[in-house]
Structures are given as C-alpha cells and as structure tokens.
Amino acid sequence: MNVSFRSGLTSLAAAAALLLLSACHKNLSDQDVSVQGLVPPLALAMQDVSTNQPVTAANFQGKVTLLYFGYTNCPDVCPFTLGNIDKILKQLGPLAKDVTVLFVTVDPDRDAPATLAQYVALFGPNVQGLRGTPDQLFALARRYRVVFSVIKPTATTSYQVTHSAAVYVFNTKGDAQFLISGLDTDKPDIAGITDDLRDVINQNPHISLLSWLETLTSS
Amino acid sequence: MRFFLVVFWLLPLMAQAATPELIVVKPWMRYLLASIPAAGYMELQNPGAADVVITGAASSACGMLMLHKSSDTSGMAMMMDVQSITVPAHGSVTLAPGGYHLMCMQPAMKPGDKVALTLSLQNGGTVAAVLPVYGAQNAP
Amino acid sequence: MDNSWMKTRLMDKRLDYASLGIITAAVLVDLACRFLPANLPYVFPFIFNAPVFLGTWFMVLWYFRGMARTPASERPGRVRQWFFLGALALVYFVLQTKFEYLTQHMFFLNRVQAVSIGMVAPFGIAIGWMSEVLARGIPAWLLAACRSAVVRKIGYVLFHPLPAMALFLITSDIWLIPSVHFAAMIDPTLYAIMNFSCLFGGLVFWLVVLDPRPTPVSRFSFLARAAAGFLVMFPQIGISAYIALTSTDLYSFYTLCGRIFPAISPANDQMLGGMIQWIPPGMMNTAALIIALNSLRLSDIKAEKDIVIPPGAKVYKANWTGR
Secondary structure (H helix, E strand, O other): OOOOHHHHHHHHHHHHHHHHHOOOOOOOOOOEEEOOOOOOOOOOEEEEOOOOEEEEHHHHOOOEEEEEEEOOOOOOHHHHHHHHHHHHHHHHHHHHHHEEEEEEEOOOOOOOHHHHHHHHHOOOOOEEEEEOOHHHHHHHHHHOOOOEEEEOOOOOOOOEEEEEOOEEEEOOOOOEEEEEOOOOOOOOOHHHHHHHHHHHHHOOHHHHHHHHHHHHHHO | OHHHHHHHHHHHHHHHHHOOOOEEEEEEEEOOOOOOOEEEEEEEEOOOOOOEEEEEEEOOOOOOEEEEEEEOOOOEEEEEEOOOEEEOOOOEEEEOOOOEEEEEOOOOOOOOOEEEEEEEEOOOOEEEEEEEEEOOOOOO | OOOHHHHHHHHOOOOOHHHHHHHHHHHHHHHHHHHOOOOOOOOOOOOOOHHHHHHHHHHHHHHHHHHHHOOHHHOOOHHHHHHHHHHHHHHHHHHHOOHHHHHOOOHHHHHHHHHHHHHHHHHHHHHHOOHHHHHHHOOHHHHHHHOOHHHHHHHHHHOOHHHHHHHHHHHHHHHHOHHHHHHHHHOHHHHHHHHHHHHHHHHHHHHHHOOOOOOOOOOOOHHHHHHHHHHOHHHHHHHHHHHHHOOOOOOHHHHHHOOOOOOOOHHHHHHHHHHHOOHHHHHHHHHHHHHHHHHHHHHHHHHHHHOOOOOOOOOOOOOOOOO
C-alpha cells in the first residue's frame, strides 16, 4: 500500500475531525460505527454468481452497498443476518430499490456459483452473491480488515468456517459510511439501523458540506 | 365437570408417570435448500427438580441431526459442535438464531411442512417435538 | 582518521547491483502482494510497506558493506552485531510478514508488534550502536545528507533527553486513545503512520538513552540519560496498567472486525495486551538504567587510565568505579 504524504494528511485530518465531531454529530444507532473517511472506497473484483460475469465496484455505483462475508453451509448465523438485513430493507419501503447487498462467500471451494446463486435468491432480489478466486477474496478481506478462516475437516473434527460478523455500508459513490455490528445477536436495533441507512440513501453528495455545517450549529 | 376435576387432580400423577421431562415451547425450523443444512429452534423448559441433559436428536426428515452452537463473542461468527445441552432444574434453555440450534444435515422437507423429531436425554429418556418449517424470509 | 574507505566510497556514486537487486525485489514483492496474496509463504508481507521493506533491506546491505570497509580491529563485537541484526529482523518480522495479519486482529498481538517496533528493536539497534559502521556503508549522498546543517539541527533538538522522552511517550501512547486506535486500525494510511511513528520515536529515544559515548562526545551526562530511560517507565506503566486492569472494553475495533482467536475473550485480550506493554518494557527501562550506569562506570575506568598522574602528586578524589 502506498503511503503518500497527502493521503496521510487527509487521514489525520479525518481522524481529528472524527474526534471533534463525535460529540456533536448525529448519533448513529449503538450497533452502527462510523468509518467515514477512514476506510478505503469500495473496490473489488469478483464474479457475480447470478450472471457468472466479472464485477467490480463500478457495477454498484449509484447504489447504497452493503458488504457482508459468509458462506452457504452456514445454517444459522448467515441466514439470520441476511434475514435481519431483509427486515431492514422492508422497513425502508420503496427506498430499498437503491440498496444492493453483497454476500461474499469466504468458502469458494464448497460454494459453487449455482449453489450460491440459489442461496442468495432466497433472501430477495437485493442480495447478490459474489465469489472470487482465493487471491481476490484475500485482497478484499485485507482491504476491509475482515477475518475469515476455513479449516478442512480431519478424522476427528468437522469442517469449520469462521468469518467477521460485521456489515460494511457504502454510499452511492462507494465511500464507506459505517459498520453494522451485531446483526447476528439476539435483538438487533432494526429501527435504528434502518434510520441510519435511510440517511445514507437520502444523502445528497452536493450539499453534504452544508449539512455537515448544519450539524455543527444544530446541537 | 366432575370428570375434568378428576383429570385435574390426576395431572401431577400423570406427569410423573409419563415423565415429560422437558416442555417444548415455540419450536420451528428454517429450511433454505436441500443441499444446505436446516436449523431447528425451540425453547426448552424444565419444570423438574433435576437438571436435564440433552445428548442428541434424531428425525427421519434430517438424515443426521447435530447439536450446534453459534457464537459471536469476539466479532467472529463461528459454529461449534456441542456434546450436550443442559437444561437447569426449574429453568429453561433457548435454542435460537445466533446460539444453540439443531443442525439438520440432509433436510427432506419444504416450508409449510411439520417435522417430527426426538431429543434423546442422558438418562435414557426422550422428548418429542413437532417443528413447523419456515423458509428464509418468513421465519416467525 | 583512516580514509581508505573514502576511496571505495567514490565508486558507489552510480546505482550498484545490490541496491538495484533490493529495488527489483521490492517491486516484485509488491506486485505479488497485490495480485497473488492468497498463497504467498509466511515470510512475505501481509501488506507491502515500501519504507519498511526498503529500509530494513538497505540497512542490512549498508551494514555489511560498512563492516567490509571497517578494519578488523575497529569492528564492533559479536554481541553488538547480533543485537543490531536481531533488531532489524524483528522489525521486519512484525511489519513485513503474515504475522501482521494476526496483529491486526488481536489486541495483545498488536501490542507485541507495538512493543517490538517501539521498544525492543530500537533498544537492540541502540545497543548495537552501528553509527560508525553505517557511516562507512551508506552511499555518499546519504552521508552528506546526514551531515547537512538541516539534519544536524533537527538532530540537535530531537536527540536531547527531554524531546526524546516526549517524542517516545507521544508516539507510543497517542495511538492508545481508543478513538485514535480505532481510526488507525481501520485506516490503512493512518495504520502505516502509526507504525512508522512508533519505530521512529523508539529509535530516537533509545539512541539517546543508550548512547555509549562519554560526556564530552555525547552532549548529556550518563546520569541524565539513565534518568530519561528510567523516568518514562512510570507513565508507560500507568497507562499499561490501566489498559490491563480496567473492566471497560477500550478497543472496539477488534470486536467489530473480528478476533482471529475467538476463544480469547475481549476482556482477556485487552488484559494480555496491557500486560505485554507493561511488564517487559518496564524490565527494559530498568535494564537501560543499569546499562547507562555501567557505561558511566566503564568510561570512568577508561578516563582514569587516561589521566597521567604526575609523579609526586596526591590523588584526593576517587571515582566510584566499583573496582
């Protein structure tokens, strides 16, 4: 990763702004953590399993994008998380058409494109299954500080897959907005997360500076 | 009326005789695809004075049934085999998404079905349950 | 002064093959890390970092070149060589191997990394004290830059015990403010700045504290240096102890992005991390005190030997030299 002086300054400024603004910025849900200005913009190169075509971040420009890592042989946590995302999308109503949920498999060996396509189709039209080569998956996970491991079964142990549980939210321009945590826990704050997501959908990039100034004076 | 009263009087005795050691509340199953394990959930209440230990489960609609536990203690979603689940005396254990669940390895069912399964207990007893099957989106 | 190495120095004006090799290797490793990261061996970087990669390999090159140009009688001892090379290897291991993946996803391993680059490695480099060897090994332009007025002025300010202490404390502790830590862990650029500043602050500090030269050459007395080495221990211990013992979960990044060893709970992870930067560095500060006082003793012995006592003179003052 190239460290240019300018982007370093930008990052420092962003961190400082984050510190200063955390007190007066509109409060996110307890389950959402702002990563604005900290996380690199959406970039990926993978295969969309529904069309079998290669996709990059450019394919999702203009959409609010949710990025989540999982695998299809996950009968409990992944469907529960995707189910909760589905609840959030239903709460958004017509706005949900501007949202794409990317479900990236961390277990491409077992998740054949057809299986993954069938799996994501169960969770509605907004969810797209992505499958990459090990290198593509590695690069994407590294970019977003995502942990995953696939441990092949032995004589005494079963197949074990672990993956980060958080969901990244990117705005229509591909800039990271916040991380949703705990969508796999008992009682997620569906209403709060929906509000935060609605704000991202309604973001007008041209007046973002103005609205930012507004937040300074409003509280 | 008298008949019902008699039954009412007999209930505790019958309970002891039939030993329904666990009460199954709100059972359900999430089925996704035939190639993907289905997950079974329920609340188990133990009205007795002794802990009840579940050591296994079986159903003709599942091929193999396993006791599993998902956890997200450190931000990592992971799933582990569990040898047994203990329902404490006068207490309860909930099998729910993100925690304990039954993993139905080769599901032969479809949403709308009712799946019968049997929990086997450490003391040799069994508990029967019938789980309505839901799909990905219409889980209760 | 022996100037024979100055003649060989004239030859390395153009880019030599070894340097060219390092630069080529850097480009290839960078490309491999970008496009074929999944199956690279463990010793390859998790995230390629040009300054660290080039910095360590060029240090190794210049060190060996400098050694070759140093007359055998003037070469530093075996122990000092191993301290220096071991420290370089440690920096490389925690920053440019796949170990870094672990340090990004466990707080206690992140502390292992921070203590390695901010404390252990600079300590080893300072014990090694390779300034003369490196001066012979580095290219002429770099030597000239090091001796330029600007660098000397900056060095004059930084290599004073007080700024060095302040720099050391700031570069190691600012990143432990929870919101700053979160930002540094999730932002790749800030992350690189964090590690670089840790290494830089540690180097300046330990080069001041462990300077083996006596006072007329070094600007500060051994006692001042020993005090600097010892005093920073207290704020460091205070901060580390707080991290280790508080029940507040300070560093949400690890829970949010996932711990690589989920079996270690957030509370235990934080406690372990606090302990790692509490106890071993505390021991090192104490060691630094002993080393600085020992240097004082050794230079006193040397000074005493150098003093020619005129015949018939009476010695009124005896230095405490422990003999």
